[in-house]
Amino acid sequence: MEPKTLFDKVWDAHVVEKIEGGPSVFYIDKHLIHEVTSPQAFSGLEARGMKVFRPENTIATPDHNIPTENQHLTIKDELSRKQVETLTANCEKNNITLYGLNHPYNGIVHVVGPELGHTQPGMTLVCGDSHTSTHGAFGAVAFGIGTSEVEMVLATQCILQPKPKKMRITIDGQLQKGVTAKDLTLYVIAQLGTGGATGYFVEYAGSAVRALSMEGRMTVCNMSIEMGARGGMIAPDQTTFDYVEGREFAPKGEDWTKALAKWKELKTDEGAKFDKEYTYKASDIEPMLTYGTNPGMGIGVSGSIPTAKDVDPTELPTFKKSLDYMGFGLGDKLLGKKVDYVFVGSCTNGRIEDLRILAAAVKGKKKADSVTAWIVPGSKQVEKQAIEEGLVEILEEAGFKMRQPGCSACLAMNDDKIPAGKYSVSTSNRNFEGRQGPGARTMLASPLTAAAAAITGVVSDPRELF
Amino acid sequence: MPIDKFTTLESTYVPLPVENVDTDQIIPARFLKATSREGFGENLFRDWRYTSDGKENPDFVLNKSEYSGEILVGGKNFGSGSSREHAAWAIHDYGFKVVVSSFFADIFQNNALNNGVLPVMVSPEFLAKIFDAVEKNKEQKIVVDLEKQSISLNGESESFAINPYKKNCLLNGFDDIDFLLARKEKIEAFEANN
Numbered sequence: 001m002e003p004k005t006l007f008d009k010v011w012d013a014h015v016v017e018k019i020e021g022g023p024s025v026f027y028i029d030k031h032l033i034h035e036v037t038s039p040q041a042f043s044g045l046e047a048r049g050m051k052v053f054r055p056e057n058t059i060a061t062p063d064h065n066i067p068t069e070n071q072h073l074t075i076k077d078e079l080s081r082k083q084v085e086t087l088t089a090n091c092e093k094n095n096i097t098l099y100g101l102n103h104p105y106n107g108i109v110h111v112v113g114p115e116l117g118h119t120q121p122g123m124t125l126v127c128g129d130s131h132t133s134t135h136g137a138f139g140a141v142a143f144g145i146g147t148s149e150v151e152m153v154l155a156t157q158c159i160l161q162p163k164p165k166k167m168r169i170t171i172d173g174q175l176q177k178g179v180t181a182k183d184l185t186l187y188v189i190a191q192l193g194t195g196g197a198t199g200y201f202v203e204y205a206g207s208a209v210r211a212l213s214m215e216g217r218m219t220v221c222n223m224s225i226e227m228g229a230r231g232g233m234i235a236p237d238q239t240t241f242d243y244v245e246g247r248e249f250a251p252k253g254e255d256w257t258k259a260l261a262k263w264k265e266l267k268t269d270e271g272a273k274f275d276k277e278y279t280y281k282a283s284d285i286e287p288m289l290t291y292g293t294n295p296g297m298g299i300g301v302s303g304s305i306p307t308a309k310d311v312d313p314t315e316l317p318t319f320k321k322s323l324d325y326m327g328f329g330l331g332d333k334l335l336g337k338k339v340d341y342v343f344v345g346s347c348t349n350g351r352i353e354d355l356r357i358l359a360a361a362v363k364g365k366k367k368a369d370s371v372t373a374w375i376v377p378g379s380k381q382v383e384k385q386a387i388e389e390g391l392v393e394i395l396e397e398a399g400f401k402m403r404q405p406g407c408s409a410c411l412a413m414n415d416d417k418i419p420a421g422k423y424s425v426s427t428s429n430r431n432f433e434g435r436q437g438p439g440a441r442t443m444l445a446s447p448l449t450a451a452a453a454a455i456t457g458v459v460s461d462p463r464e465l466f
Numbered sequence: 467m468p469i470d471k472f473t474t475l476e477s478t479y480v481p482l483p484v485e486n487v488d489t490d491q492i493i494p495a496r497f498l499k500a501t502s503r504e505g506f507g508e509n510l511f512r513d514w515r516y517t518s519d520g521k522e523n524p525d526f527v528l529n530k531s532e533y534s535g536e537i538l539v540g541g542k543n544f545g546s547g548s549s550r551e552h553a554a555w556a557i558h559d560y561g562f563k564v565v566v567s568s569f570f571a572d573i574f575q576n577n578a579l580n581n582g583v584l585p586v587m588v589s590p591e592f593l594a595k596i597f598d599a600v601e602k603n604k605e606q607k608i609v610v611d612l613e614k615q616s617i618s619l620n621g622e623s624e625s626f627a628i629n630p631y632k633k634n635c636l637l638n639g640f641d642d643i644d645f646l647l648a649r650k651e652k653i654e655a656f657e658a659n660n
Contacts, residue, residue: 016656017649022631025649027656037550039501048643065499079499086501130549130573144573146551148580148642156646158653162629164572194486195543198572228546230572294486294546314590318485318541411495411548420518432490432547434513 003269005166006235007201010141010266014124016158023160030118030125031058031153032109033096035065035087036413037128041151042090052094054157059118060091061099063108064129065413068376068403071101080414094154107379107405110134110347114218115381117247121236121263126153131347131429133224136233137217138240139266141201143231164230165199165275168268170206173282178463180357181216182349182427182446184208185223186288186298188280194296198228200276203268208282209234214243215353222348223429226295235267287462289334290431290444293322297431299334301449301461307331325433326441327421334443334459341424342373342454343436344447346410349427350378352385354447358400359391361451361466367399368457374416375400376408400454412437425453469582471639475563476609478535480527483597487540488547489574493556495548506552507559528560532604539566539596539608544585545574554581564610566617568593579632580642586610586617586626595619612636 004012016025033041038060045052052058065080075081084101091098099105105112110131113119121139126132128150135142145159152159169188189196202224204217212220217234224232234240241260244250251259286300299305307330311319323329328337344350344358355377367373375395377383383405386392392402409416410428412435418424420439427450431442443459452460497509514526522529538557544567545553554577557565563583568590570578578585588596596619599606609618612633616623628636635641646653 013660016653019631022629025646025652027653027660036498040503040551043502044643064495077499083499083501128549128551130547144549146549146554146573146577146580148551148577152643152646155643156650156653157657158646158649160631160642160646194546195569195571198543198546198569225547225549225573228543228571294488314594315485315542317483321484411490413495413498430488430490430547432488434494435490438494438513438518 003272005268005272005274006139006203006233006266007141007166008272010122010124010139011163014141023162025158026161027124027158028126028153029057029123032113032125032127032132033058033060033150034109034129035062035083037147038090038150039083039086040147041154044151045154050155052096052154055095057157058096058154059113060087060096061106061109061112062087062101064407064411066101066406067414068406068408068416071404104380107381108347108350108407110222111350111378111382114138114214115247115379117244117250120244120250120259121240122266126159130225131222133229133231134218134222134347136221136224136231137214138244139233139236139263141231141233144225164201167197167200167202167229167276168274169202169204170277170279171204171208171282172206172279173208174211175208175282175285176463178448178466179285179287180446180448181212181219183285183288184282185220186290186295186444187285189223189227189295190288190298191280192227192278192296194226194294195228196296197224200229202229202232204232204234210237213353214239215351218351219348223295226429236263287446287449289449289459291326291328291334293325293431293433295429295431295444297322298444301335301459305330305332335461337459338423339371339425339453339458340422341418342371342450343376343409343424343426343428344450345374345376345378345408346428347378348429349447350376350382352382354427355382355386355391356389357447358451359394361448361462362398362400362455363394365398365455367454370457371454373400373454374409375402377402377405379405409436411435412440418442425450425459469580469636469639469641472563472582472584472612472636474609474611475536476607477537478605479537479539479600479608480533480535481597481600482527482538482540485541486543486546489545489550489553490547492545492553493550498550498552503555504559506556507561510556510560533600536562537564537566537608537610538562542567542569542590544570546571549573551577551581554578554583558583566593566596566608579636582636584610584612584636588617588624588626592624595622
């Protein structure tokens with residue numbers, strides 16, 4: 001038998017029908033929905049006089065557009081409230097499980113799925129959100145879709161998809177002290193550029209990836225879309241199985257034994273072919289920060305912004321426009337640049353491990369008075385665990401306040417907006433113009449680098465501080 | 467949702483020679499609060515089109531009356547970032563039927579096709595010619611022929627790729643859901659076997 005990649009194995013097992021000269025009818029095991037990209041899909045379904053085909057395979061949670069303070073009160077913003085209410089009504093009408101606001105399982109859709117055991121190896125999983133690639137950390141084929149495709153899944157549990165090409169990114173060796181999964185992913189994206197993996201599905205491999213925790217692997221897979229990839233995945237191993245076992249919706253008893261036997265087969269066969277391969281050394285990676293307005297514009301904390309001679313001349317106008325927006329100059333160093341806001345949260349870095357890293361770093365220190373810090377847990381479960389582990393207490397002593405769960409300042413749909421012209425060191429996934437609020441200037445970084453900025457009030461090297 | 471049929475289009479065009487135009491620029495998140503598909507065109511390129519006090523930014527191409535047409539031409543890697551279909555809705559709602567670039571992000575490309583907006587990928591050289599031509603003549607037109615899969619500028623043509631299934635959908639105004647619904651039995655059989 002021809003050797004197959006991990007991606008081939010999961011993809012091929014879900015093709016209902018291959019259409020000649022076209023995409024495949026592709027079966028979806030798990031569908032996650034939220035309030036922003038689903039209402040038009042439900043109304044489309046309704047216009048056809050249809051109900052949801054397999055309501056038990058869809059899970060809903062509002063996250064993008066909810067306040068992160070006073071969640072027990074009615075949502076003030078009328079349009080936001082209507083969106084959340086519409087999600088509730090659509091779920092009730094169609095018998096879809098909803099983890100609504102104030103539900104103990106509410107949270108960011110990509111934090112909730114894994115922590116409850118909904119996300120499992122070998123699955124296909126989609127959501128109307130590009131960071132659905134997060135779930136690939138479990139060896140699932142998971143990717144973001146548009147609202148028309150959300151409607152297709154609701155109507156038929158399938159979408160039409162051409163099979164992407166395959167890429168493997170191998171990172172071998174050991175990450176330096178103070179270098180995290182976030183730095184690893186920002187490094188890879190800086191190498192490939194923001195469109196460098198467009199058209200591909202990525203498998204991350206190598207000893208540095210294997211050594212990551214599940215949270216770290218989720219951070220890496222989460223950011224796959226930021227280099228244009230359809231998704232990213234990591235072969236499941238003991239780390240994966242230990243994480244999944246015992247979670248509420250994970251298989252139990254005999255089902256667990258059976259599932260485990262199947263999951264252990266989910267790896268790329270020796271000799272399987274990829275359309276593209278890249279290999280990097282973990283030891284080359286520094287704590288990373290972005291300096292521009294797409295996630296590919298990243299450098300090591302000790303480095304400098306490229307100068308004109310380092311940039312493709314045809315792209316120089318866009319490059320300069322980006323630096324103008326950021327208020328940075330060609331060749332500038334980031335170290336020592338003023339930081340006004342620090343945001344720790346999002347589906348990239350809003351998990352318990354991220355809060356543990358933050359708390360351990362700031363313990364016994366004080367936040368700089370000039371910095372406004374927003375710490376936003378990824379879910380109610382993360383919030384609860386952070387309280388139980390004493391992390392919130394440590395954070396409060398250091399001058400930080402934890403808000404309530406949600407997507408928050410990652411995309412600034414709610415009131416959590418960074419003011420125009422202000423600098424934010426953010427653990428989220430996008431530094432696009434206006435992403436964190438109109439005029440906001442975002443530098444993406446790890447929770448540890450964010451902690452360093454919060455303590456010193458300027459861009460700092462976490463390796464020298466903690 | 468049934469999509470508009472597309473066969474050929476001859477139109478003047480709007481140049482946006484910026485690389486990596488992400489969907490947050492096409493429509494910022496704070497304008498995604500609607501529960502219907504209509505009206506997003508108003509906020510297309512909101513933060514480039516309007517200043518922070520809500521006035522039209524005279525330097526932005528959509529506010530320059532000399533540029534118009536049903537074709538938007540963008541720089542490399544158009545539509546990157548968020549999967550929000552609202553970006554395709556905003557482009558469609560504003561009145562564009564074709565987006566030309568030398569490279570498209572995957573999800574945006576799917577979303578555009580699902581809404582009857584045709585993404586046309588051309589070579590970087592051809593893209594440069596398109597940008598140059600409109601600076602010389604604002605009345606310059608492009609012809610896009612879906613059946614022939616060709617795009618022409620001043621008598622010079624390039625062919626573009628499109629999945630044959632999607633081409634058929636656009637030519638006939640078919641949508642994917644009808645196609646999938648016709649396969650319900652196969653889907654149920656797949657479920658029974660897995």
